[in-house]
Each structure stands twice: as C-alpha cells, then as structure tokens.
Amino acid sequence: MAPSTPCASSSQETITPLPSALPSDETEPRLGELLVAEGIISEETLQYALDVQQRTGARLGQILLARGFITHKQLFCALAKLWGLPFVDLTQRSPEPDAIRAFDPYTFIEYHFLPLSIQNGVVEVATSERPNPQTIAQIKNILGDVDIRFFVTSDWDIDRAVLTNFREVILDTATYGLYYRDPDESAYTVLTPIQFFSAIIAILILITVFFFWPIPTLTFLNLIINIGFLGSIVFKFIVALAGAKYETAEPVTKEEVDALDEESLPVYTILVPVYQEANIVDKLMENLLTLDYPPEKLEILLLLEENDTETIQAARQANPPDTVSFVIIPDSPPKTKPKACNVGLFLASGEYLVIFDAEDRPEPDQLKKAIVAFRKGDESLACVQAALNYFNAYENFLTKMFTLEYSYWFDYMLPGLDRLQLPIPLGGTSNHFRTNILRQLGGWDPFNVTEDADLGIRAATNGYTVGIINATTYEEANNELYNWIRQRSRWVKGYMQTTLVHLRHPVRLIKKSGWRTSMGFLFLVGGTPLTFLSSLLLWFVFLFWIVFRTKLFDFLFPTGILYVSMINFLIGNGLMIYLNMLAVVKRRYYRLLPYALLNPIYWILHAIAAYKALWQLITRPSYWEKTTHGISQVSEQTPT
Amino acid sequence: MKIKSLVRLCFVIAVLSAVMLSWSQNDAVGAPTTPHEISWQDLGLGERVRLQGSVASTDVFLHIPSGLTPTLLTGKLQLSPDVTSGFMEIRSRDQLIATFAVDAGTSNIDLMIPLKNSKLEGDILPLTFIARLRSIDDVCTTTYAGAWIEIEDPKIQFEGTPQAPQTVGEFFPSILHKVILVTSSQPTLGEAQAAINLAASLRHRYRHIGKFQIKMRPLNKDGALPIIADEDALFSRMIVIREGETNRVRVLHEGRHQNMPILEINGSAEEIREQSLWVVDRWGTAGQAEEINNLAFTAPQETYRDKVLLLELEPPTWNVAGMGKLEIPVTFSQGDLGGPVDRLGLRLAGHYTPLPSGAQATMSLFFNGGMIFATTFDRDGDFDHFVTIPNNLLQRDNKLTIQFLYTPAGGKCTLDAHPFEASLNKGSYFTVEFGVQKPIRFLHYPQILLPSFQIAFSSLTFTDLNAAVSIVSEWQRITRSPLHPQVVPWDQALSSNQPAVLIVHDSTQTDNLAAPVRLEPFRILDNQGKELLRFDTPVAFGLAETFTYNDRPTLLIATSPTVSAEKIATTIVEQPDGWYSLQGDLFLVTDEGKTVMLQVQEGGITIEPLAQTPQSWHSKWRLLLYPLILLLILLIAAWLHPRLVRPAPKKQ
Incomplete structure (x- = not known):
C-alpha cells in the first residue's frame, strides 16, 4: 500500500488504517502555526485572524476561510495533518450504500461525518470535525461495536455526498415533508374531497336558487360582495391606522444594534434560491458581502437547480468566498422555490436563517436587527420580517405603482398587523427565522406558490408569532407588464391556496387561533383574491350604470346596496389613494405622490392577474410562474 | 269491586261524552248566534x-x-x-x-x-x-x-236559525254573502265555462249586496271537497262543478260542511254548462227536489232590442210630492243599456197634479250635470217628451236627474200650502243605438262585451280560471245587463269576430295578435323621444291590455312566471273602485305589486321593444337551461376533480 499523503486523493488502496483510539492534540502544533509553517498564510495574516477570533469567538479555520485567506482544501488538508489522519476526497470515493443505509441522513449533517465502508467489523468514516466521543457514540449506536477508522474530508464534501447518496430521501422530504407531517397543512392538493364536494353542492344550490329567484339571488350576491368589500376596506383602514403608530416607534434602534457583542452572535444561515438568474449572480455576491455581520458566522447556501447549468456556471465564475456553499437541488417536480429552500433548511446549521432573493439588496445591519428583535421577543417569536422596497422605483409607471404598493404594505399594513397581533403573511424574502422553530413548523410548502405567506399563517395558527423589523431590503421592481402579471398572478394564486389550506378545518382554525386571528386571516389572505376577482366586475357594472344611466342593473342596487356600493367605490378608492400617499410621504418618495391617484388603474391590473391566477389554480396549481429579474435598466439608485 | 268497576265505567263514559260533545261543538262552528x-x-x-x-x-x-x-x-x-x-x-x-x-x-x-x-x-x-x-x-x-x-x-x-236548503230550488236564498266555486285543480273547458257562467249569473243575481263575493277553491287531490272554515257559513254556499258522465244536480249534506250548503252539478261539458245557467236563474227555483237528474235546458237567446225601459234602471222612486225642488235621480251605465252606446234618446212620460192658480212648476232634465231639457207645467196634468241626449254628455256611467220645481201660490212654501205631486210613467224608456268607439280602452268594458263575448286560455290552469271568474264577476258587479261569456278553445277565439278575453302564459302565442305591448322588454317614449317608462325584465311584470284584433275588441291578460293571471285579476278587483279605477288601455302589474296604467294607443307615446336582456333570455330559456347547466356543472366537476383533488403521494 502506498503511504497516504494528507491531501492526496485517497482510494481503497491508499487508505492507511488508523487506530480507533482518538488522536490526541496535546502535543500537536496549532492550526495557525501549521498553516504558517507550510507557507499557506503569513504571520501577519495569522495575527489578523487571531485578532478576529478574539473579537468574534469564531474558529480560526472558519475565519481564514470566510476572509478568503485559504481554501477549503487547504484547510482540511491542514487539519488532516494536524489530527494525524488521512484525507479522503469524496468526489473520488463514494460511500458504500451498506455503510450509510442505516443512518438518518440528517445525522451526517449534524455530526459532520459519513461512513464510507464496513468490512470485517471495521468501519471507515470520513469526517470534517475532529473525531470526538459524540461522533463515535452516534456511529456505534447504529452499527454496534465496530472498529472505526477515520479519514478527514471537507464539510462541503460531506454535504455533497449526503445530497448525492440520499437524493431521493432528501427530495421526498423537501417535497412531501410537510404533507407527511399533516396533509391538511399542505397545498399538495388544492381541495380536499370534502371541500370539493361542498363547493359543488354550494354551486348547485346557488344555481337552483337562481333558477327560482334570479333577481333576488343576484341582488343578494351583490349585497354579500359589497359587504365583503366594505369589510375589507374597514379592515385595511383600521390596520393601517395601527401601523401608523410605527412612524414614531422603531422596533429595533441603532443603539441596540451597536450594543451587540460580536462574540455572542450566532451562526446565521442565508438561503439564496437562484434560478435562471445567471446575469445577477455577480451582483448577488457583492450585495451579500456588504452585510454587517462577521463573515465567519455566516453560512450562505446558494440554492441552484440541477438543470440550470448556466446559473451554476455563472456562480462558479463569480468565485465567491468559501463561506458560500453551492447546494445543487436535484431536478424533480415541483420545481419551486420552497422545495429548494427545504433542501437548504436540511443543510442549514445556523441558529437563525434568512432568505434573500438573488436581486435583493438588504440593508447592511438587517441581520443584527433581526438578532436584536429575536432577543427582545419571547420564545414564541418564530420569525421577523424586514420591509421590502424597490431600488428602481422611478423607472416607469409600473415600478412607481409597485413602490407605492410596497411602501403601503410594508410600512403600514405589516406594522399594523404586528401591532394588532394579527397573522402576518410573510413577504417573499428577508424573513428571518429561528431555524429550530422553522423545522418544527415543517419548513415551506413546496406546493404553495406563496409559501412565505402560508408559513406566516401556519406559524400564527400553531401559536407562534411573527414580528417585523425596521430594516429594508431593496429589490428590483417589476418593470415589464407581462412579467408583472405573471408575478402577481402567482401571488394571488398562492393566497388562494393558502386560504383553501387553512380553511380545511374552519372550526379547528378558530379554536386554535381564536376569532381575531381567524378573521384577520380571512380578510387579509382570503379577502385579497376575492376583492381582486370581484372588483373588475363591480366597477364595470357601476360605471356602466353611472355613465349610461341604464336601468338594466337597477335590480342589483336597491337603496341599501347602492349606498354600500357608493361607499366602496368612492371611499374605498379614496382611502387606498390616501394610504398610498401616506406611505410615499413616509418613504419620502415625493415624486410618486401624484401616482397614488392612479391606484384604481393599478387595481385593474390586479384583477386581470387574479383571473389568471384562478385559471392556473385549476389547471396548474403548483406551477411556479418565474419572475424574470435583472431586467431593470436602473443599476443603482438611492431609494429616497 | 263491582261498584268500583261501575264508577270507572261511568267515568269513561263521561269522558267519552265530553269528547263527543266537544267534537259536535267543533262541527257546529259557524252556527248562528242569537240574535x-x-x-x-x-x-x-x-x-x-x-x-x-x-x-x-x-x-x-x-x-x-x-x-x-x-x-x-x-x-x-x-x-x-x-x-x-x-x-x-x-x-x-x-x-x-x-x-x-x-x-x-x-x-x-x-x-x-x-x-x-x-x-x-x-x-x-x-x-x-x-x-x-x-x-x-x-x-x-x-x-x-x-x-x-x-x-x-x-x-x-x-x-x-236560517234554514238549510233541502231542495235545489231553495239553494239560493234571498241573502247571500259568499259563494265558493269548486272545480278540479286542473279544470276542463266545460268546468271553466260552468264556473264562469255561475260567476256571472250569481253576481248578477246578488249585485245589490255589496258584501257578496265569489271565491274559487280546487278539489283536494283525492277528489274530496276542500275544508273551509267560514264563520259566515249560513250565508255562504258551495257549488261543486264536476265534469262527468252523470247528468245530475243535487244538494249535498256532507258532515264536515254541514253549516255550508253544497250544490253539486255533474255532467258532460255541455250539461254542466246548461246546469250552471239553469240553477241560478229563475228557472232553478222550479227544482223542488234534492236531486235532479237528466236536466235538459236550453237558455233562451238574448234578442236584440233598441229600447230600455226606465223601469229596468231601477229609479229610486216613481213619485215625488212636496214643495220646492223635488228630484228623481236615475243612475245607469252603458252596460245597463245593453252595450256600448253610440246615440241615446229618452222618452219620458208621466203626470202631475194640476197646478192651483198662482202656483208654478217646471220639470228639468239633467244628464251628467248638463241640462238637456226643461219645460213648464200647466194645468194639463200629463207630460210626454222625447229628448235626444247629446253625445258629448254620454259617459260610461251616467246620471239622469229629473227635477221638478214647485212654488205654491204666493211663493210661500209652508206646510199648509197646496202640495205638488208628480209621477213617472213606468213605460218611459231610452232609445239606444249601439256602436263601438275606437280605440278600445278599459272604460269601454264591460259594455263592449255585450251581448256576449269569448274567453280563451292559452293553457287552462286553475289560477287562470280563478282570474277569469274574478274579472267576469267584477264586470257583472258594475252592470245590470247579464253578461254571457263563452269559454272557447284558443284557436277558435283567435279566428272569431266576437269580443274576446285572452289569458296567455307564453308571450310567443300572442305573436299574431299585434298587441301594442308584448310580454317582452320594452320602453315607452313620449313625443320628444324621452323615456317615460322602461321594463327590462319580462319576468317581473304581467299585463292586461285592450286593443282591436280581427276588428273586434280584445282584452289580453299576459302572465309571467312571477305575476300570475290571478295576481293581475286580484290587483284589478282590489283597486279602490275595482274595474272603474282602470284608466287607459294598458295595466301593468310588477312582481312587487306595483301597478302602471297607460294609454298606449293614440296616447302620444311610442312603445319601443327592447333587445333581449339577460333577464328575458333567462325567462325564456331557463326551463331548458336549468338541467343543461346542472349537467354542465357536473361535467365540469368531473373534469375538475382530478385536477383539484389529488391522491396521496407514495411515500419513499
């Protein structure tokens, strides 16, 4: 047998068996000294890294990796030498199925080891951590009293090997994990059989009633829709009023952020799902590096779809620091962001976890603000949501209207919901979780195309709370009409899915969450698609009636309904315009003020998207209408 | 033990007696109170x-x-x-x-x-x-x-206690408040004819009794008589009309209806038509038996006449006596004269007490307030004048006032003065020339229906018959001349030249009638083109309109699914003055009970049909559409089910 060299690829023939006793580090040189001695880093670099270690408490290897002084291979080769163990390259040697079959794959992620083979009572194990009693106990617990021979390998290799060898299991868990946990919490099926048949019976009853009493039926439906509309307007007004309180009170102050001790900061996992976004990977790396958080305590998982070779190639070419891990998501349906995130969640080792989209530009102190918020909140605080806004607000009509809408939503509505302790449907990105609670909640629903909103509601119905932080992530507003409709139809469809999922057991929902939360959910999540769907029809009828003075629709508008309809039309639109104006004033987007008056036109686009969403809910319920990013002509713009 | 058993038996008998007594008392509900x-x-x-x-x-x-x-x-x-x-x-x-x-x-x-x-x-x-x-x-x-x-x-x-009738001839008393006509729930044309005949003749006979009313009830599904609780049962009668094989008129004594006398007429269509004419009229009083079988009767034809005696118009008095102004008012409608009047004359004769010396007397005739004749009396003692009544004073309902003015000698109207007396000759009469003025309006009814008219149903239902009975009864209420309605099949009515009342469900059956307003969406414009009225939903209204079709007056009652003929008729009858309240030639009743009256023909307005609306379309096609829509929904549901309800995934 050839002697094993620490960083030569090991094969079956080159493995040098080691005693099963743990290597001792009492007489070993330190990692830093070894790296200096081998000429990988300089004395100055070591001193710098030790200073950082003093401040942050991070491991030296992690600091050197995060700051780009060494590569993974250099680090783990050095560690192999340091620990007196051979190095094994898992890209060259695959674990034998018999060796790993008995283990739960998550054990490998948690304890950073991977059995390679079992022969004659000897187990060969690759590890990225110094072998320790816990690891040995885990192995023996599963395999019995065996001899263990350790090899050193990188954590990346372990993750990749686990993903490769447990591909089906991980995919199954990422896809159906929530469904297996509780089928009624998953949008795997749009409707349950009971919901489906109840809906059909309700429709048949409606048709029958319409047959016998057509005009009273239509009038009654009109009344119901108008009352629902009015309720929605009143609800939004109350929530926005409550949200206005945050104009004077900040959830997290700068002083609180400054007071954080970096040593106490935990590891933070950042999930970045990327799909067909090769053009913005460079920018993504740049944006993530601006975060004010010790890089050695960041675990950035770039979630790349297996078949998206172009983006994978672009990501490699971006040459990101070694704190960034590429997670290749196996290609299988449904190809959705939440499924990728679930795989990321499987690998995540951070105490906290956040999702950013590829084009996001989070404010640098956002992670720290989230840490402060979590520490200020109680144990039930599962998530905090940062505000979203757009960096290309002034690009065209669509981006202006989008900015108005987001400003109102994140600056008034979400704070209002938070203040009134109502469920908060999370926004697509910049939602920060306690990782353990996220796992308890079952992660994201891969069949729900607004998995974030669904998760927020699920958290609320499971007794957890969602808070907000006064930090903003700047995104790219959709500036192209069809792209906008695609994105908006996905959101509306997701709201429909979320409503249907959480209404599968209305009584249970009320019992678990209470009337307040349930009604808040209904008005916010259920009411949104309904108002979009009905608004176009109502406006058409109302305007036709006003303009042509026809009596065709008189029967629909007896006096009482007429007044409600007038209130909806005039006060409802007026109120939305007013709230949008307030929001842009708060953000100091004064140039957008006149555009608030065009809000009703923007609503027409919403209605069109809602009808598309309804059709897709039936025909392709879990289809993820991918929004194209990176098409803005505005690269940098000061938001305010 | 025997005593105890006896006591128990007595108790049981007492309880049973009490129950029986209470039943008998219940049966006697409606028995007259004294006084x-x-x-x-x-x-x-x-x-x-x-x-x-x-x-x-x-x-x-x-x-x-x-x-x-x-x-x-x-x-x-x-x-x-x-x-x-x-x-x-x-x-x-x-x-x-x-x-x-x-x-x-x-x-x-x-x-x-x-x-x-x-x-x-x-x-x-x-x-x-x-x-x-x-x-x-x-x-x-x-x-x-x-x-x-x-x-x-x-x-x-x-x-x-009023005596219950024992014979057919005694069935109709001098005072009657209500008659309930009972037919099967799906009446035949013969039964309809009999019911309408009875409605007309009964209303004619009891026209002086303001409270008198005619109601209709269907037989129960099993053919049994409907149970009617009526406190006024002793002044009520029930007539059961059955088209069958036995030619029979009989008085029934059914236990549950013992307080309300019942007459049953039974026979073929022609026989019950004859029975209905015979039984109410004066010939019926000859039926001095509880049951009359094989009645053969042919009602005499009405003969044309151009004179109507003042006697027929029932002046309140024929004589006046006294001083000063003495009046005899005579009120009558054109219908009382036997039809629509084109020209009218009056021959008035009578006598008076010769005037003492110095006394003065005059006689003036006023027709609807306008003086048409005046004369001074002398010592002759008789008068006989023929007066032509100006057409412009002629109305549907008229009042002739015969006024005598008497001033005693010396101009002193004291009790001891010589009185004046005048009497009308009962042979006084009106001469009448009949003629129809066009366009036909509601005010031409019912006189325009004299001497006879036809009634036809596009599809005869009980509610349609009830409507016809109500309207014929209402017309007979306001005229002294007996109406002679004839129920005929639909096609016969369309080709006839007699005045007709048409009750129709399906508006398409009126296509050939050229009615001014059809039961379809329409709007009414004035001369300037301004919209006065708009009806977008045909299901929401029913109508009664009169017009000329086939050169004869026609009254069309068009119903909709939400406004039945019964509702239209009831709305008309319940107007403050009944039929007299109707103005113009179009009467609309909405499903909410609102009414609209218009003069469409020569009224300076234009009827403009509206294009089909969703409502009219729905009204027309819904019977067909409903099962189709249900089927469509089930098909869609079958298509949706695999898309929306997915089977559970197979666990890895």
Whole structure:
C-alpha cells in the first residue's frame, strides 16, 4: 500500500488504517502555526485572524476561510495533518450504500461525518470535525461495536455526498415533508374531497336558487360582495391606522444594534434560491458581502437547480468566498422555490436563517436587527420580517405603482398587523427565522406558490408569532407588464391556496387561533383574491350604470346596496389613494405622490392577474410562474 | 269491586261524552248566534235611509232568509242642521211600527225599533218610512235641496236559525254573502265555462249586496271537497262543478260542511254548462227536489232590442210630492243599456197634479250635470217628451236627474200650502243605438262585451280560471245587463269576430295578435323621444291590455312566471273602485305589486321593444337551461376533480 499523503486523493488502496483510539492534540502544533509553517498564510495574516477570533469567538479555520485567506482544501488538508489522519476526497470515493443505509441522513449533517465502508467489523468514516466521543457514540449506536477508522474530508464534501447518496430521501422530504407531517397543512392538493364536494353542492344550490329567484339571488350576491368589500376596506383602514403608530416607534434602534457583542452572535444561515438568474449572480455576491455581520458566522447556501447549468456556471465564475456553499437541488417536480429552500433548511446549521432573493439588496445591519428583535421577543417569536422596497422605483409607471404598493404594505399594513397581533403573511424574502422553530413548523410548502405567506399563517395558527423589523431590503421592481402579471398572478394564486389550506378545518382554525386571528386571516389572505376577482366586475357594472344611466342593473342596487356600493367605490378608492400617499410621504418618495391617484388603474391590473391566477389554480396549481429579474435598466439608485 | 268497576265505567263514559260533545261543538262552528244582526248593505240595500223635503216617504222591502224572524231595527238618527221640528213614522203596510218627533237638538241618536209587530209577506218585510219636517230655510229656494232626516247604518236583528236548503230550488236564498266555486285543480273547458257562467249569473243575481263575493277553491287531490272554515257559513254556499258522465244536480249534506250548503252539478261539458245557467236563474227555483237528474235546458237567446225601459234602471222612486225642488235621480251605465252606446234618446212620460192658480212648476232634465231639457207645467196634468241626449254628455256611467220645481201660490212654501205631486210613467224608456268607439280602452268594458263575448286560455290552469271568474264577476258587479261569456278553445277565439278575453302564459302565442305591448322588454317614449317608462325584465311584470284584433275588441291578460293571471285579476278587483279605477288601455302589474296604467294607443307615446336582456333570455330559456347547466356543472366537476383533488403521494 502506498503511504497516504494528507491531501492526496485517497482510494481503497491508499487508505492507511488508523487506530480507533482518538488522536490526541496535546502535543500537536496549532492550526495557525501549521498553516504558517507550510507557507499557506503569513504571520501577519495569522495575527489578523487571531485578532478576529478574539473579537468574534469564531474558529480560526472558519475565519481564514470566510476572509478568503485559504481554501477549503487547504484547510482540511491542514487539519488532516494536524489530527494525524488521512484525507479522503469524496468526489473520488463514494460511500458504500451498506455503510450509510442505516443512518438518518440528517445525522451526517449534524455530526459532520459519513461512513464510507464496513468490512470485517471495521468501519471507515470520513469526517470534517475532529473525531470526538459524540461522533463515535452516534456511529456505534447504529452499527454496534465496530472498529472505526477515520479519514478527514471537507464539510462541503460531506454535504455533497449526503445530497448525492440520499437524493431521493432528501427530495421526498423537501417535497412531501410537510404533507407527511399533516396533509391538511399542505397545498399538495388544492381541495380536499370534502371541500370539493361542498363547493359543488354550494354551486348547485346557488344555481337552483337562481333558477327560482334570479333577481333576488343576484341582488343578494351583490349585497354579500359589497359587504365583503366594505369589510375589507374597514379592515385595511383600521390596520393601517395601527401601523401608523410605527412612524414614531422603531422596533429595533441603532443603539441596540451597536450594543451587540460580536462574540455572542450566532451562526446565521442565508438561503439564496437562484434560478435562471445567471446575469445577477455577480451582483448577488457583492450585495451579500456588504452585510454587517462577521463573515465567519455566516453560512450562505446558494440554492441552484440541477438543470440550470448556466446559473451554476455563472456562480462558479463569480468565485465567491468559501463561506458560500453551492447546494445543487436535484431536478424533480415541483420545481419551486420552497422545495429548494427545504433542501437548504436540511443543510442549514445556523441558529437563525434568512432568505434573500438573488436581486435583493438588504440593508447592511438587517441581520443584527433581526438578532436584536429575536432577543427582545419571547420564545414564541418564530420569525421577523424586514420591509421590502424597490431600488428602481422611478423607472416607469409600473415600478412607481409597485413602490407605492410596497411602501403601503410594508410600512403600514405589516406594522399594523404586528401591532394588532394579527397573522402576518410573510413577504417573499428577508424573513428571518429561528431555524429550530422553522423545522418544527415543517419548513415551506413546496406546493404553495406563496409559501412565505402560508408559513406566516401556519406559524400564527400553531401559536407562534411573527414580528417585523425596521430594516429594508431593496429589490428590483417589476418593470415589464407581462412579467408583472405573471408575478402577481402567482401571488394571488398562492393566497388562494393558502386560504383553501387553512380553511380545511374552519372550526379547528378558530379554536386554535381564536376569532381575531381567524378573521384577520380571512380578510387579509382570503379577502385579497376575492376583492381582486370581484372588483373588475363591480366597477364595470357601476360605471356602466353611472355613465349610461341604464336601468338594466337597477335590480342589483336597491337603496341599501347602492349606498354600500357608493361607499366602496368612492371611499374605498379614496382611502387606498390616501394610504398610498401616506406611505410615499413616509418613504419620502415625493415624486410618486401624484401616482397614488392612479391606484384604481393599478387595481385593474390586479384583477386581470387574479383571473389568471384562478385559471392556473385549476389547471396548474403548483406551477411556479418565474419572475424574470435583472431586467431593470436602473443599476443603482438611492431609494429616497 | 263491582261498584268500583261501575264508577270507572261511568267515568269513561263521561269522558267519552265530553269528547263527543266537544267534537259536535267543533262541527257546529259557524252556527248562528242569537240574535243575528245583518246590516242593510248586506241585505242589498243602501248605507242609509234618507228622507228629504218637507214631506217625504220611501218604501223598503227587506228579504228575510227562511227561518229568521226580524226583531229589531237599529241605526243612528241624523238630521240636517236646518230642521227645526218634525216627526218620523215607520210602518209595515197598515201596521204602525214606530213614530217619534224630532227637533233641532235631535241628532246622532241611536235608534232601537222593535219589529215584532211588523208584517212579513212571505220572506219579504215591507217597511215604509214617512217624514214631515219643518226647517228654517225656504224650500222654494231653487238652490236648496230640502231638509232631511236619515237613519245611518241601519241594521236588522233576527231570531232563529236560517234554514238549510233541502231542495235545489231553495239553494239560493234571498241573502247571500259568499259563494265558493269548486272545480278540479286542473279544470276542463266545460268546468271553466260552468264556473264562469255561475260567476256571472250569481253576481248578477246578488249585485245589490255589496258584501257578496265569489271565491274559487280546487278539489283536494283525492277528489274530496276542500275544508273551509267560514264563520259566515249560513250565508255562504258551495257549488261543486264536476265534469262527468252523470247528468245530475243535487244538494249535498256532507258532515264536515254541514253549516255550508253544497250544490253539486255533474255532467258532460255541455250539461254542466246548461246546469250552471239553469240553477241560478229563475228557472232553478222550479227544482223542488234534492236531486235532479237528466236536466235538459236550453237558455233562451238574448234578442236584440233598441229600447230600455226606465223601469229596468231601477229609479229610486216613481213619485215625488212636496214643495220646492223635488228630484228623481236615475243612475245607469252603458252596460245597463245593453252595450256600448253610440246615440241615446229618452222618452219620458208621466203626470202631475194640476197646478192651483198662482202656483208654478217646471220639470228639468239633467244628464251628467248638463241640462238637456226643461219645460213648464200647466194645468194639463200629463207630460210626454222625447229628448235626444247629446253625445258629448254620454259617459260610461251616467246620471239622469229629473227635477221638478214647485212654488205654491204666493211663493210661500209652508206646510199648509197646496202640495205638488208628480209621477213617472213606468213605460218611459231610452232609445239606444249601439256602436263601438275606437280605440278600445278599459272604460269601454264591460259594455263592449255585450251581448256576449269569448274567453280563451292559452293553457287552462286553475289560477287562470280563478282570474277569469274574478274579472267576469267584477264586470257583472258594475252592470245590470247579464253578461254571457263563452269559454272557447284558443284557436277558435283567435279566428272569431266576437269580443274576446285572452289569458296567455307564453308571450310567443300572442305573436299574431299585434298587441301594442308584448310580454317582452320594452320602453315607452313620449313625443320628444324621452323615456317615460322602461321594463327590462319580462319576468317581473304581467299585463292586461285592450286593443282591436280581427276588428273586434280584445282584452289580453299576459302572465309571467312571477305575476300570475290571478295576481293581475286580484290587483284589478282590489283597486279602490275595482274595474272603474282602470284608466287607459294598458295595466301593468310588477312582481312587487306595483301597478302602471297607460294609454298606449293614440296616447302620444311610442312603445319601443327592447333587445333581449339577460333577464328575458333567462325567462325564456331557463326551463331548458336549468338541467343543461346542472349537467354542465357536473361535467365540469368531473373534469375538475382530478385536477383539484389529488391522491396521496407514495411515500419513499
């Protein structure tokens, strides 16, 4: 047998068996000294890294990796030498199925080891951590009293090997994990059989009633829709009023952020799902590096779809620091962001976890603000949501209207919901979780195309709370009409899915969450698609009636309904315009003020998207209408 | 033990007796209370008895139902303010019933006059009211109508129990408040004809009784009679019309309806038509048996005539006596004259007391307020004049006032002055030329339907028949001439030239009628093109309209799914003045009960049909669409199910 060299690829023939006793580090040189001695880093670099270690408490290897002084291979080769163990390259040697079959794959992620083979009572194990009693106990617990021979390998290799060898299991868990946990919490099926048949019976009853009493039926439906509309307007007004309180009170102050001790900061996992976004990977790396958080305590998982070779190639070419891990998501349906995130969640080792989209530009102190918020909140605080806004607000009509809408939503509505302790449907990105609670909640629903909103509601119905932080992530507003409709139809469809999922057991929902939360959910999540769907029809009828003075629709508008309809039309639109104006004033987007008056036109686009969403809910319920990013002509713009 | 058993038996018998008694009492619901009180209106008389002038008298003949004895006359005595003194006398033939003096302070007094001394002549109670009044006003003043005394809201109390009819001839009493016509729930044309005949002839016979009404009820599904709780059962009758094989008219004594006499007419379509004509009319009284089989009767044809005796128009009196202004009003409708009148003349004859020297008397005729004739009386004592009535004064309902003005010698109208008396000759008559004025409007009904008219149903239902009965009854209420409706099949009615009443469900069946307004969305514009009225939803209204079709007057009643013919008829009958309330030629009833009356023909307005609306489309096609939509929904559901409800995934 050839002697094993620490960083030569090991094969079956080159493995040098080691005693099963743990290597001792009492007489070993330190990692830093070894790296200096081998000429990988300089004395100055070591001193710098030790200073950082003093401040942050991070491991030296992690600091050197995060700051780009060494590569993974250099680090783990050095560690192999340091620990007196051979190095094994898992890209060259695959674990034998018999060796790993008995283990739960998550054990490998948690304890950073991977059995390679079992022969004659000897187990060969690759590890990225110094072998320790816990690891040995885990192995023996599963395999019995065996001899263990350790090899050193990188954590990346372990993750990749686990993903490769447990591909089906991980995919199954990422896809159906929530469904297996509780089928009624998953949008795997749009409707349950009971919901489906109840809906059909309700429709048949409606048709029958319409047959016998057509005009009273239509009038009654009109009344119901108008009352629902009015309720929605009143609800939004109350929530926005409550949200206005945050104009004077900040959830997290700068002083609180400054007071954080970096040593106490935990590891933070950042999930970045990327799909067909090769053009913005460079920018993504740049944006993530601006975060004010010790890089050695960041675990950035770039979630790349297996078949998206172009983006994978672009990501490699971006040459990101070694704190960034590429997670290749196996290609299988449904190809959705939440499924990728679930795989990321499987690998995540951070105490906290956040999702950013590829084009996001989070404010640098956002992670720290989230840490402060979590520490200020109680144990039930599962998530905090940062505000979203757009960096290309002034690009065209669509981006202006989008900015108005987001400003109102994140600056008034979400704070209002938070203040009134109502469920908060999370926004697509910049939602920060306690990782353990996220796992308890079952992660994201891969069949729900607004998995974030669904998760927020699920958290609320499971007794957890969602808070907000006064930090903003700047995104790219959709500036192209069809792209906008695609994105908006996905959101509306997701709201429909979320409503249907959480209404599968209305009584249970009320019992678990209470009337307040349930009604808040209904008005916010259920009411949104309904108002979009009905608004176009109502406006058409109302305007036709006003303009042509026809009596065709008189029967629909007896006096009482007429007044409600007038209130909806005039006060409802007026109120939305007013709230949008307030929001842009708060953000100091004064140039957008006149555009608030065009809000009703923007609503027409919403209605069109809602009808598309309804059709897709039936025909392709879990289809993820991918929004194209990176098409803005505005690269940098000061938001305010 | 035996005693105990006996006590138990007695107890059981007592309980059973009590139950039986209570049942028998329940069965007797509607039995008359004693004393029995009936207002004069319900007896077919007026709301009051008024005597006007210094000397006045009037005769009243009260029909007393068999088995009842009049005991008391009640009412409220009222005097005109100018009366200073006088007295009133009530007689029954030569028997003085009551006499009492009045003076200026007498008014608003409750009267209670015993009638035990009155003389019944068969079932007639004759009463004569005589008054002599002094007043502060001069009765010779031409503008003064004279002092008056009246008994307001008179009522008669009776003792006894009305006798239930034993024979067919006794079935219809002199006083009747309600008749319930019963047919099968899906009547035949023969039954419809019989019901409508009965409605017309009964209303004609009891037209003086304001309270009289005719109702319709269907037989139960099992053919049994409907149970009707009626407190006024003794003054009600039920007539059951069955088209069958047995030619029979009989009085029924059904246990559950023992308080309401029942007559059943049974036979072929033609036989029940004849029975319906025979049974109510005067010939029916000849039926002195409980059951009459194989009745053969042919009603005599109405003959054309151009003269109508004043007698037929029932003037309140033929004689006047007194001083000052003395009047005989005669009210009648064109229908009372036998049809739509084109020209009208009056021959009026009579006599009067020769005038004493120095006295003056004149006779003036007023037609609907306009003077048409005047003459001065001399010592001759007779008058006989022919007067042509100007067409412009002729209305549907008319009032002829024959006014005598008498001033005694010296111009003093005192009680001791020589009185004046005038009498009309009962041979006085109107001459009539009939003719129809166009366009036809509601005010031309019912006279335009004389002497006979046709009724046709596009598809005969019970509610349609009920509507026809209500309307025919209403027309007969307002005319003295008997109506002769003929129920004919739909196609026959369309090709006939007789006036017709058409009741239609399906608006497409009126396509050939050229009705001004169809049961489809339309709007009405004025001369300037301004929209006056718009009906977008045909299901939301029904209509009655009259127009000329086939050169004959036609009344079309078009129903919709939400407005039945019954609802249209009821709405018409319940108008404040019934049929008289209808104006113009179009009457719309919405499903909310709102009504619209318009003059569409030559009314300066334009009817513009509207394009099909969703509502009209729905109304037209819904019967077909409903199952199709249900099927479509089920198909869509089958298509949706695998897409929306997914089977559970297979676990790895």
